[in-house]
Amino acid sequence: MxxxxxxxxxxxxxxLQTAALVSTDGTIDWFxxxxxxxxxxxxxxxxxxxxxxFRVAPDTGDYVTRQLYFxxxxxxxxRFMTPDGVGEVTDFMPVAGASVTDRHRxxxxxxxxxxxxxxxxxxxxxxxxxxxxxxxxxxxxxxVFDAGGMHLTLHPVGERTVPLGEQxxxxxxxxxxxxxxxxxxxxxxxxxxxxxxxxxxxRVPPAEIEHLTEDTVRYWRDWLRRSTYAGRWRExxxxxxxxxxxxxxxxxxxxxxxxxAGLPEQTGGERNWDYRYTWIRDASFSVYSLLGLGYVEExxxxxxxxxxxxxxxxxDGAGPLKxxxxxxxxxxxxxxxxxxxEGWRGSRPVRIGNGASDQLQLDIYGEVLDAMxxxxxxxxxxxxQGWTALAGMMDWLCEHWDQPEEGIWETRGGRKDxxxxxxxxxxxxxxxxxxxxxxxxxxxxxxxxxxxxxxxxQIMKRGWNPRRHAFIQHYETDVLDSSLLLMxxxxxxxxxxxxWLQTLDSMDHELVSDSLVYRYNPAASPxxxxxxxxTFSLCTFFYVDALARSGRLDEAELTFQKMHTYANHLGLYSxxxxxxGEQLGNFPQAFSHLALINAAVNLDYQLxxxxxxxxxxxxxxxxxxxx
Numbered sequence: 171m172x173x174x175x176x177x178x179x180x181x182x183x184x185x186l187q188t189a190a191l192v193s194t195d196g197t198i199d200w201f202x203x204x205x206x207x208x209x210x211x212x213x214x215x216x217x218x219x220x221x222x223x224f225r226v227a228p229d230t231g232d233y234v235t236r237q238l239y240f241x242x243x244x245x246x247x248x249r250f251m252t253p254d255g256v257g258e259v260t261d262f263m264p265v266a267g268a269s270v271t272d273r274h275r276x277x278x279x280x281x282x283x284x285x286x287x288x289x290x291x292x293x294x295x296x297x298x299x300x301x302x303x304x305x306x307x308x309x310x311x312x313x314v315f316d317a318g319g320m321h322l323t324l325h326p327v328g329e330r331t332v333p334l335g336e337q338x339x340x341x342x343x344x345x346x347x348x349x350x351x352x353x354x355x356x357x358x359x360x361x362x363x364x365x366x367x368x369x370x371x372x373r374v375p376p377a378e379i380e381h382l383t384e385d386t387v388r389y390w391r392d393w394l395r396r397s398t399y400a401g402r403w404r405e406x407x408x409x410x411x412x413x414x415x416x417x418x419x420x421x422x423x424x425x426x427x428x429x430x431a432g433l434p435e436q437t438g439g440e441r442n443w444d445y446r447y448t449w450i451r452d453a454s455f456s457v458y459s460l461l462g463l464g465y466v467e468e469x470x471x472x473x474x475x476x477x478x479x480x481x482x483x484x485x486d487g488a489g490p491l492k493x494x495x496x497x498x499x500x501x502x503x504x505x506x507x508x509x510x511x512e513g514w515r516g517s518r519p520v521r522i523g524n525g526a527s528d529q530l531q532l533d534i535y536g537e538v539l540d541a542m543x544x545x546x547x548x549x550x551x552x553x554x555q556g557w558t559a560l561a562g563m564m565d566w567l568c569e570h571w572d573q574p575e576e577g578i579w580e581t582r583g584g585r586k587d588x589x590x591x592x593x594x595x596x597x598x599x600x601x602x603x604x605x606x607x608x609x610x611x612x613x614x615x616x617x618x619x620x621x622x623x624x625x626x627x628q629i630m631k632r633g634w635n636p637r638r639h640a641f642i643q644h645y646e647t648d649v650l651d652s653s654l655l656l657m658x659x660x661x662x663x664x665x666x667x668x669x670w671l672q673t674l675d676s677m678d679h680e681l682v683s684d685s686l687v688y689r690y691n692p693a694a695s696p697x698x699x700x701x702x703x704x705t706f707s708l709c710t711f712f713y714v715d716a717l718a719r720s721g722r723l724d725e726a727e728l729t730f731q732k733m734h735t736y737a738n739h740l741g742l743y744s745x746x747x748x749x750x751g752e753q754l755g756n757f758p759q760a761f762s763h764l765a766l767i768n769a770a771v772n773l774d775y776q777l778x779x780x781x782x783x784x785x786x787x788x789x790x791x792x793x794x795x796x797x
Contacts, residue, residue, distance in 0.1 A: 173218045174515045175199070177433055178738035178753040181237055181246040182413065185263035186420035188274055189429040191215065191757070192261050194235045194739075196248050198224040203320070203366045204272040206419060206426045207446040207496055209298040211322070211366075216432050216520050217511040222296030224364065226259045226278055228252050229288040229351065237739060243390040244412055245383070255285020257354065262386050268420045272367045277382060279327070279361035282354040291350040291362070295322055299508050299522070306346045312371025313341070313348050323368035324348075327361035327379050398464030401774035406734060409741040410763035411463055414456060417760050419497035423471025424448040425456050426497060428745070428756035432508075434517035435703040435746055435755045442513060444522045445745075445756040447503060449494045450479070450534040451578070452761050457541035459764040461548055462771040469541075470550050475499065476538060477552070480559035488530045489570065490563045491538070493580075503527040529576040530585065535567055536594025539601040540660060546605060561613050564602045568621045571595040572628075577644070578653050579689055586644040589633035590653040593662050596625040600661075629662075634669060640676040641669070643690055651690045652681050655712035658719050659772075665719035674720055677713075685729040686736070686747055687713045704746035704754045707733070711765035718776040726773055733766075 180191040180199075188208070190201040199215040201224070202208045213221030227233075233252040240247060245262040260279040280289050297304055297317035304317035313324040326339065339360070342349045352360055363374055390412065399407050418425050428445035435441035453472055460469045483490040484501045492501050505525035513520045542552065542560070552560065571592070574585035599622035606613040635642045643651035654673065658665035681688045686705035710733050717726035736747050743762035745755030 174215070176752065177514070177744055177755075177757050178742075180738070180742075180757065181239070181248075181261075181740050182416055182429065182742065182758055183244060183246050183261050183263050183276075184416040184429070185266040185274055186268075186415070186418060187266045187271070188263075189416055190261075190263070190276060191430070192237075192246055192248065194237050194248065196225055196227040196235070196250070196259050198261075198276065200430055201276070202429075202446070203274055205497060206417075206429055210300075211295050211297055211320075213296065213299060213511070215430070216508070216514055217300065219512075220296060220300040220510060222294050222300060223292070224276070224278075224294070225292045226280065226289060228257065229290045230254075239409070239740060240387065242394050242408065243387050244416055245387060245390070250287065252285075252287060255282055255287045255356070257282045257287040257289065260383075262383070264382050264386055265389050266420065270421045274366045275368075276364040277361070277379065278364070279359060279379065279383075280352075280354060281359045282356055284356055286353065286355050288351060288353040289360070292344075292347070293324065293350075293364070294344075294347040300510065304346055306343070306348060308341055308343060308348060309371060311373055314371060315346075321367065323365045323371050325363040325365060325368070325371050325374045327359075327363065327376060328373045396464060399462075399771065401770060402777075403730075403734075403770045403774075406737075406741055407463070407767055407770050410766045411459075411465075413742060413758050413763045414459065414760055414767075415468070417758075418468065419448075422497055422499060423468065423475045424495070424497040424499070425453045425472065425760055427452050427494075427761065428759050430756045431522055432511070432517075432520040433514055433744070433754075433756045436517075437514075437748075437754070438516050439703075440517075440519065441703060441755075442517055442519060442521055443526075443756070444505075444524050445759075447494045447524060447527075448475075448497055450476070450491055451493070451531075451537045452764070454534075454537040454541035455768075456760065456764045458544055459767040461544055462767060466548055466550065469545055469548070473542070473545050473550055473552075476541075477556040477559070480563060481555060483559070483563075488528050489532075489535075490559075490566055491534055492527055493529055493531045493534055494524060494527050501527065526576070526580040529580060530573075531577060531580070532567075532571060532575045532591040533578050533588075533594035535563065536597030536601075536660075539598040539605075543601040543605060546609070551609065552605075557611050560602065561606075561611070564599060564618055565614065567595060567598055568617055571621065571625065586646065587632070588644045588651075589629060589641055590643075590651060590656075592625055592629050592633060593654070593657060593660075596622055596629065596662060597660050599625070626662075630669075638676060639672040641673045649690055650677055650680050652677060652687050652706070652709040652712060653689070655687075655709065655716045659712070659715055665716070666721070671720060674716060681709075682713065685713075685732040686710055704748040704752075706746055707736070707743045707759065707762035708745075708765045710747075711762070711769040714769040715772050718773050723776055727777065730769060730773060 175193045179194045190198050201212040202210045214223040233250045236249045248259045250257045258281045295315050302317050307314045315322040340351045431444035432442045457469045503524045505523040507519040511520040577588040599618045632645045638648050643649045657663045663670045687709035689706050714730045742758040744753040744757035745759040748754050
């Protein structure tokens with residue numbers, strides 16, 4: 171394979187506190203420990219020479235690989251076909267549970283199903299993003315890599331009384347790294363467990379691995395059985411749901427935007443961000459997705475996490491809330507560059523931390539209030555302390571909504587009066603009013619209603635561009651922005667309003683390319699960064715929903731089906747799709763998968779209820795449009 175695999179050439183495994191990427195050639199090239207946002211141990215995805223990796227592959231370059239998940243689980247199987255036989259590597263991480271722990275295990279089981287195969291295992295950890303050296307010790311019982319504050323232990327799978335050499339395993343020191351090799355014949359298995367903070371090495375009996383495998387499979391299948399989704403796209407939806415679950419930090423219920431950092435939005439470009447944090451926006455949208463599938467417990471866990479952020483109000487000058495946090499709720503996300511890393515295929519700089527964390531993005535208040543409204547409708551009521559904090563936040567919003575901000579896309583070109591931010595402020599106040607009135611909670615509803623109505627009038631006057639016949643990105647431009655596809659979904663405009671239908675038509679012509687949707691036209695809307703970007707998968711799924719709600723059901727279904735062809739071989743999506751269909755950006759992307767779920771659930775509903783009457787309304791609405 172190439173020095174750097176395609177971003178899409180990976181599967182995801184995890185234990186609900188951290189995760190790893192496994193490439194189609196059997197390499198774990200991204201793994202941070204003990205949490206999603208901890209320093210990396212394997213990061214050859216960002217620097218092939220300095221990042222470190224854990225590879226299991228045949229001892230020959232003549233092979234073909236295939237990758238699949240064990241059905242309805244997060245257990246990944248990589249298959250190798252060689253002239254001499256067919257072998258498999260099964261990878262998984264036993265679920266770590268809801269208690270914070272530094273102990274995490276990567277299980278890698280080798281098996282030959284036909285013929286004969288000699289496997290080679292290379293383990294080259296590079297602690298702290300390759301900045302910390304380590305020492306290695308090999309014994310008859312396994313291998314220890316010690317980097318001071320962090321160490322890894324390799325436990326071979328086999329009988330406890332049989333030394334490595336007598337099991338047919340050849341262990342070779344390569345500097346402070348190790349290479350293992352073993353020949354297996356049809357029906358034979360071998361394996362290893364790489365454990366963080368695992369103490370002295372000891373051989374793991376095969377029966378124990380069987381139990382770990384069975385427990386992991388059972389966990390995922392039991393979790394999946396809780397889903398209430400029975401629509402047309404079960405396979406895609408359930409894989410997306412499991413992907414979101416894999417990106418959720420179980421001790422707090424916080425969802426990371428992606429388990430990776432530094433993967434570029436353009437090969438060789440500078441849009442290389444760290445997404446291993448919890449965005450208020452992304453996680454709020456996840457509540458809608460999880461509730462749509464019946465996962466009330468997960469939605470409740472995130473609700474508790476958000477309540478804590480509301481109460482602590484760590485946002486300072488950027489408002490009561492920061493736009494993102496670490497998974498434990500802390501807010502120190504200082505951005506730095508890893509200058510010693512060359513980046514995926516030369517895409518530099520490689521950033522860790524996130525300098526956008528202190529931006530003012532007013533839309534987050536609408537998204538979090540919409541999530542709370544959905545949760546309340548499912549019986550997840552807010553306690554007194556949470557409501558008091560929320561009411562104070564709405565009072566703050568009444569004072570501060572009418573100011574420039576950075577916007578949903580975290581552009582670094584200065585603050586603007588973004589239409590999306592204003593519209594989400596309307597959502598925030600609208601949902602807060604409904605909650606206060608429905609639950610009889612104390613609030614200055616008269617003031618909230620007045621500010622909500624001011625927002626509506628301002629957006630209709632300044633966010634609408636009569637020359638473009640469309641709602642536009644911000645008040646001083648005529649650029650379109652696909653984030654506004656949420657306007658009908660969140661009830662700001664009717665999907666049959668002539669103003670909205672004209673906006674949708676304009677987006678069709680300017681932002682849509684073979685069903686794929688750009689965020690905006692960066693050439694017309696400078697965002698403070700060099701280079702171009704691909705289409706945003708999130709926006710494509712928003713577009714599917716907007717088409718369906720506006721009566722264009724055939725187009726919505728075709729667009730949704732086309733989007734499936736851009737998924738990787740396991741049904742996973744990164745942030746963006748490039749010109750030739752390649753996946754770009756951090757991988758997999760929570761926003762892409764939660765938007766897929768929402769589009770599937772909503773499109774199912776529209777298709778099941780028919781579009782005949784809706785189409786007639788659409789015809790009449792279009793006939794009344796101004797020219």
